[in-house]
Amino acid sequence: MDFYVENKEIAVGAIRIIGVSASAVFLIGDTETIMCSSIFDTPPESLIIGRRASLPAPSGT
Amino acid sequence: MRTSVVGSLKVLAVIFQAVIHVGDTRYIQAKTNAFALQRQIADFEKDEFPLEQFPMFRRPIPRLSPAENVRMVKRDTVPFITVGAVKINAASTSAVVQIGSNVCIDLESRIKHIRQFTPPAGGAAAGAVGAGGMAPVPLAAPGAGR
Numbered sequence: 001m002d003f004y005v006e007n008k009e010i011a012v013g014a015i016r017i018i019g020v021s022a023s024a025v026f027l028i029g030d031t032e033t034i035m036c037s038s039i040f041d042t043p044p045e046s047l048i049i050g051r052r053a054s055l056p057a058p059s060g061t
Numbered sequence: 062m063r064t065s066v067v068g069s070l071k072v073l074a075v076i077f078q079a080v081i082h083v084g085d086t087r088y089i090q091a092k093t094n095a096f097a098l099q100r101q102i103a104d105f106e107k108d109e110f111p112l113e114q115f116p117m118f119r120r121p122i123p124r125l126s127p128a129e130n131v132r133m134v135k136r137d138t139v140p141f142i143t144v145g146a147v148k149i150n151a152a153s154t155s156a157v158v159q160i161g162s163n164v165c166i167d168l169e170s171r172i173k174h175i176r177q178f179t180p181p182a183g184g185a186a187a188g189a190v191g192a193g194g195m196a197p198v199p200l201a202a203p204g205a206g207r
Binding site: 001002003004005006007008009010011012013014015016017018019020021022023024025026027028029030031032033034035036037038039040041042043046047048049 | 062063065067079085091117120122124125130131132133134135136137138139141142143144145146147148149150151152153154155156157158159160161162163164165166167168169170171172173174175176177178180
């Protein structure tokens with residue numbers, strides 16, 4: 001497959017970002033390949049009302 | 062590759078394997094494994110939860126082959142990317158902020174997030190709340206922990 005790109009003028013005034021997080025990319029420039037992967041797990045037991053020693057054994061994930 | 066022209070860059074926090082890069086580079090690779098356990102009372106022990114015990118830190122992530130059969134032809138009519146001012150509050154957990162060009166960025170992050178609250182005094186409340194309230198949590202023996 002042929003892929004033709006013509007880069008014309010790009011001029012940005014201001015950029016304001018709160019956060020760049022968990023395998024995210026903020027790029028001012030050129031690139032060829034970007035590979036980002038992220039696993040974020042808050043399991044059903046992610047909110048525990050329990051005693052300190054009662055964190056459940058890991059299961060599944 | 063074009064030249065990036067940026068008036069100003071302000072970043073407040075760069076944490077947990079994040080990258081701020083000014084200039085060109087070829088390859089950026091970053092990988093983070095995080096276990097975020099928030100306790101109502103901050104009392105933790107060393108190596109309390111080895112990450113290997115959670116399968117999500119072991120399972121392979123499918124990857125695309127970067128060498129797809131694409132022939133890219135690029136023409137830079139204007140060889141500049143111009144940005145006035147950039148302000149970023151925070152970059153975190155295998156994040157990349159770059160002014161400049163690169164060839165390949167390869168990022169991976171795995172985060173497990175658990176919040177644990179101490180039950181109210183005389184606490185009848187024990188168990189997992191949240192998505193369906195599944196999987197009852199075994200209570201520690203009375204007197205153990207706190």
